[in-house]
Amino acid sequence: xxxxxxxxxxxxxxxxxxxxxxxxxxxxxxxxxxxxxxxxxxxxxxxxxxxxxxxxxxxxxxxxxxxxxxxxxxxxxxxxxxxxxxxxxxxxxxxxxxxxxxxxxxxxxxxxxxxxxxxxxxxxxxxxxxxxxxxxxxxxxxxxxxxxxxxxxxxxxxxxxxxxxxxxxxxxxxxxxxxxxxxxxxxxxxxxxxxxxxxxxxxxxxxxxxxxxxxxxxxxxxxxxxxxxxxxxxxxxxxxxxxxxxxxxxxxxxxxxxxxxxxxxxxxxxxxxxxxxxxxxxxxxxxxxxxxxxxxxxxxxxxxxxxxxxxxxxxxxxxxxxxxxxxxxxxxxxxx
Amino acid sequence: xxxxxxxxxxxxxxxxxxxxxxxxxxxxxxxxxxxxxxxxxxxxxxxxxxxxxxxxxxxxxxxxxxxxxxxxxxxxxxxxxxxxxxxxxxxxxxxxxxxxxxxxxxxxxxxxxxxxxxxxxxxxxxxxxxxxxxxxxxxxxxxxxxxxxxxxxxxxxxxxxxxxxxxxxxxxxxxxxxxxxxxxxxxxxxxxxxxxxxxxxxxxxxxxxxxxxxxxxxxxxxxxxxxxxxxxxxxxxxxxxxxxxxxxxxxxxxxxxxxxxxxxxxxxxxxxxxxxxxxxxxxxxxxxxxxxxxxxxxxxxxxxxxxxxxxxxxxxxxxxxxxxxxxxxxxxxxxx
DNA sequence: GAGGGAAGTCGAAGCGCTTCGACCTGCGCA
DNA sequence: TGCGCAGGTCGAAGCGCTTCGACTTCCCTC
Numbered sequence: 260x261x262x263x264x265x266x267x268x269x270x271x272x273x274x275x276x277x278x279x280x281x282x283x284x285x286x287x288x289x290x291x292x293x294x295x296x297x298x299x300x301x302x303x304x305x306x307x308x309x310x311x312x313x314x315x316x317x318x319x320x321x322x323x324x325x326x327x328x329x330x331x332x333x334x335x336x337x338x339x340x341x342x343x344x345x346x347x348x349x350x351x352x353x354x355x356x357x358x359x360x361x362x363x364x365x366x367x368x369x370x371x372x373x374x375x376x377x378x379x380x381x382x383x384x385x386x387x388x389x390x391x392x393x394x395x396x397x398x399x400x401x402x403x404x405x406x407x408x409x410x411x412x413x414x415x416x417x418x419x420x421x422x423x424x425x426x427x428x429x430x431x432x433x434x435x436x437x438x439x440x441x442x443x444x445x446x447x448x449x450x451x452x453x454x455x456x457x458x459x460x461x462x463x464x465x466x467x468x469x470x471x472x473x474x475x476x477x478x479x480x481x482x483x484x485x486x487x488x489x490x491x492x493x494x495x496x497x498x499x500x501x502x503x504x505x506x507x508x509x510x511x512x513x514x515x516x517x518x519x520x521x522x523x524x525x526x527x528x529x530x531x532x533x534x535x536x537x538x539x540x541x542x543x544x545x546x547x548x549x550x551x552x553x554x555x556x557x558x559x560x561x562x563x564x565x566x567x568x569x570x571x572x573x574x575x576x577x578x579x580x581x582x583x584x585x586x587x588x589x590x591x592x593x594x595x
Numbered sequence: 596x597x598x599x600x601x602x603x604x605x606x607x608x609x610x611x612x613x614x615x616x617x618x619x620x621x622x623x624x625x626x627x628x629x630x631x632x633x634x635x636x637x638x639x640x641x642x643x644x645x646x647x648x649x650x651x652x653x654x655x656x657x658x659x660x661x662x663x664x665x666x667x668x669x670x671x672x673x674x675x676x677x678x679x680x681x682x683x684x685x686x687x688x689x690x691x692x693x694x695x696x697x698x699x700x701x702x703x704x705x706x707x708x709x710x711x712x713x714x715x716x717x718x719x720x721x722x723x724x725x726x727x728x729x730x731x732x733x734x735x736x737x738x739x740x741x742x743x744x745x746x747x748x749x750x751x752x753x754x755x756x757x758x759x760x761x762x763x764x765x766x767x768x769x770x771x772x773x774x775x776x777x778x779x780x781x782x783x784x785x786x787x788x789x790x791x792x793x794x795x796x797x798x799x800x801x802x803x804x805x806x807x808x809x810x811x812x813x814x815x816x817x818x819x820x821x822x823x824x825x826x827x828x829x830x831x832x833x834x835x836x837x838x839x840x841x842x843x844x845x846x847x848x849x850x851x852x853x854x855x856x857x858x859x860x861x862x863x864x865x866x867x868x869x870x871x872x873x874x875x876x877x878x879x880x881x882x883x884x885x886x887x888x889x890x891x892x893x894x895x896x897x898x899x900x901x902x903x904x905x906x907x908x909x910x911x912x913x914x915x916x917x918x919x920x921x922x923x924x925x926x927x928x929x930x931x
Numbered sequence: 932g933a934g935g936g937a938a939g940t941c942g943a944a945g946c947g948c949t950t951c952g953a954c955c956t957g958c959g960c961a
Numbered sequence: 962t963g964c965g966c967a968g969g970t971c972g973a974a975g976c977g978c979t980t981c982g983a984c985t986t987c988c989c990t991c
Contacts (some may be wrong), residue, residue: 260709260733262977273941278979286938305707309654310977312645313946314665320691320710327677333669341663344694353705355656356692358680369689371596371641374656398598420962482879515851543818543848598947609971614949621950622968646947649976 261302269298281306283377321347321564322375324357324366324389326382330506332443334507338553339381339403346561352376363392370396380401382393383414384451386417399567401560405453410573413567414577415560418578419454422549423461424468425581426503429547431469433529434592435501438466439492440475441485443506448477458505458533472496480508486516500592505533514543525590537585545586552579597638617642643927648709657683657900659703660693660725662718668779670843673718674889675739675873678781682897688712699728706732713900715739719750720787736913737896741789747910749903751896755790755912758885759797760804761917762839762867765883767866770928771837774802775828776811777821777849779842784813792867793886808832816844817874820851836928841869850879861926872920881922888915 267274272291279285280295287295298304312318323343325336344354355375357365359382366389369375376398380389383404393400393412402414430438440462442448443455459475466473474495478488488509492499504510510532514524522528524544532539532548539548559577598764603610608627615621615743616631623631634640643849648654660677661672691711696716702725705711712734716725719740722893729736731746738750766774776798779791795811802809810831814824824845840846846868850860858864860880868875868884875884895913 260707263979264977275942275980279940285940288939291939299983305650305704305706307977308708308710309645310946311708311979313649313948313976314978314980316946316979318645322792323692327673327680337663337669340692341694344663344692345696348697350692353710354692356676356680358677358684360681361684368641371639372647374644374645374689375598377969413731433765440782449729476895481877508877511847511851513855514881515847518851518855531945541817541844543851599949611972612970615970618949621970624969627969643947646976647949649946649978650948650950652949652976670948743960810943 260307261304263304263306265302266295266298266304270294270300285390317376317568318374319351320353320355320375321561322355322357322366322369322378324359324361324378327358327360332507335535336381337533339557342554342557343379343561346558350561350565352561362578363389365394366396370398377401377568379560379564383453385456386451390576399564401563401567403556403560405408405457405576405578407453409574409576413563413574414578415556415563416454416574417551417556418580419457420461421466421578422533422581423438423458423503424465425461425465425583426549427462427465427469427471427473428531429497429531429583429589430501430529431471432463433501433589435471435529436592437472437496437499438503439489439496439499440473440476441488441492441502441504441506441509442477444480444484445477446471455505462503467545469497473576474499476548478506478509482512482515485509485512486577489516499528501529501531501589503531503533507532507534507538508532510542510546520526525588525592529589531583531589539584539586545571547584547588549581549583555579596643597640599640599642601638602631602634602640605638606630608829610755621909625764636749641669651847653712654710655687655902656689656711657897658691658693658702658705658714660695660714660716660718663694663696668843671871671887671889672717674871675893678778678890678893679715679897682894686897686901699725701730704729706734713737713904715896715900719789721789722787722790735900737899737903739892739896741787741793741912741914745910745912747911749899751892751899751913752790752914753887753892754916755793756797756800757914758869758917759799759839760801760840761792761797761919762869762885763798763801763805763807763809765867766837766839766865766920767801767807769837769925771807771865772830772928773808773835774837774839775825775832775835776809777828777838777842777845778813778822779841780812780818780820780861798839810835812853814842814845816842818848818851821845821848825849825852835864837865837867837925839867842876843868843870844883846870846878848876865925865928867919867925875920875922880924883920883922883924885917887920891915 263274263277267277277295280287280292378400381403383402384405385407387406405414405416447455474492476488476491478484515546524530532546536550539546599610599613603613613631616623616628632643674766714736717739719742721743723742736748741750741752783791810828812824812827814820860866868882872886877881
């Protein structure tokens with residue numbers, strides 16, 4: 260492989276000149292620049308990443324710690340990962356993928372050995388053990404999610420509390436007096452993943468604010484899970500006229516169950532989903548939904564990382580306001 | 596951050612000795628080793644990855660080029676990614692994630708700049724433009740998928756032709772004489788992604804072998820897509836008694852459609868799905884399926900890479916035999 | 932016409948690691 | 962007694978890049 264010395268020799272300049280052509284950190288005459296660039300192209304030269312990292316003290320690589328369980332939430336996670344990689348590339352960075360299974364160890368490893376310049380961590384729990392670790396690393400970090408005590412680390416997330424509130428408010432404004440919440444799988448609550456709790460809190464706030472009756476349950480992401488969850492809600496809230504579904508995988512089974520039991524959406528029961536837009540659009544009916552803007556959040560996290568890398572300080576946390584898209588799965592509550 | 600020189604000083608040895616303790620490439624006395632290891636622990640020393648890459652000529656990083664579209668096939672892709680990362684870690688390697696959007700450029704970039712030791716490429720098209728590129732790289736590569744002309748590059752995949760055959764054979768052995776195939780989305784065929792074609796070929800072979808009547812169509816991964824596809828099959832093959840579904844996303848809508856049109860599975864129509872096991876198990880009914888062993892394939896690809904890295908030559912391609920799990924969604928064909 | 936500064940280039944000193952050759956010691960064997 | 966050899970350790974030479982200081986021109990300004 261060609262080295263910078265080969266390029267320098269071919270162009271008849273010193274290696275430092277080649278380096279400055281590449282980095283633009285010092286003025287270079289057009290003539291020299293042209294010769295150097297020609298040699299680079301001719302030799303197919305690419306700077307050695309390791310050498311660069313060693314001398315330049317940065318790698319242009321980001322670490323992304325993602326929950327690579329294949330069981331739940333797959334589409335949202337995929338959106339995050341995709342958008343982080345894409346956004347990172349637009350800043351000329353690459354992405355090293357870590358699984359959350361490795362926990363703190365993975366973060367310490369890649370940061371400690373200077374493999375990455377910064378870290379993005381997904382699937383944050385309320386009291387996430389990785390936060391103290393992140394804080395003592397020398398690399399900047401951004402969380403996708405919101406722990407109880409970010410302690411100086413930037414966070415980026417959907418405002419799930421507000422999303423919960425919005426969903427219920429929409430239903431209440433349609434005159435519904437009872438609302439059931441089909442929540443994420445129990446495992447999500449058990450891990451203390453904060454978005455579930457925050458959503459629930461916003462949901463409860465709105466229920467109180469509007470003086471509604473409610474029932475909420477976690478839901479396994481299978482047909483049987485959806486069935487069981489719906490049954491419990493029906494039991495606790497006979498004649499329930501509105502449903503909020505914060506569980507992508509349960510969405511499709513749920514609609515099947517409603518249809519086959521003769522309950523029409525939205526005539527008999529109104530439904531609001533919390534899910535990525537494309538999931539909502541793939542459903543058998545036009546589904547009113549509060550978007551989980553995975554693409555936007557991933558890109559935002561990368562932008563935040565880049566500004567930290569640029570040296571801008573401060574741990575801004577941004578919670579995106581939810582936006583509810585009406586698609587017709589909510590109707591006015593039946594009178595009486 | 597502590598360097599190897601700090602560790603050496605603390606342990607009262609030379610840096611080369613520390614290096615040999617770490618690499619095990621030369622004998623070290625137990626006493627020295629102990630002192631060095633103590634210093635390492637005390638200083639929290641971690642070798643600098645860049646320096647290592649520069650001096651040692653390898654990075655312990657693998658590139659994984661994955662199709663990060665969030666639209667289709669999400670669960671399978673997630674399985675691949677997860678298992679590649681996990682397997683790589685078990686060999687003390689990390690994974691740099693590339694999107695297929697970058698195409699050959701991404702591969703050339705990370706290989707050319709020596710960021711990675713080897714590459715794993717997913718979502719291979721029959722005549723994939725990346726193959727010649729891969730061939731001229733100095734790093735070993737493994738394909739997850741099967742192009743027409745691998746040209747000396749190792750491949751790993753499910754034997755989709757055989758999977759297609761198996762599915763039809765199973766149905767034929769239940770006495771079915773007509774079989775419809777609900778295929779992947781049109782985009783998959785258009786890209787020339789080889790698994791779709793291979794599956795179709797195996798399907799056709801079996802149809803001929805058993806003398807069946809068949810109809811097959813691509814299918815958009817939405818409710819409407821599934822409906823349209825099923826309608827076309829019904830039209831072309833009135834009274835069709837068996838369905839093969841090679842489209843995860845269409846599975847759940849399809850079952851809903853069948854149920855609400857009063858067709859029972861398996862009494863009125865037998866169904867075989869081609870999908871990962873956990874997708875099959877999450878369905879409303881117990882679904883007989885041919886497994887897409889994502890986890891196994893990812894791990895296999897990594898093993899192959901590792902053996903190439905070890906210097907073993909030869910471009911073995913492994914097509915895993917499909918395994919059909921009977922779960923009761925196929926019954927004997929109605930008589931007459 | 933002298934002095935100052937910007938533009939453009941070079942040389943050399945690292946960055947932190949691996950590895951090669953050399954060296955020293957102590958042991959077994961002829 | 963002397964020699965060879967294995968075990969154990971060190972020093973130094975890179976690996977390919979960035980960056981700092983220094984140097985040379987050339988142009989402006991006073």
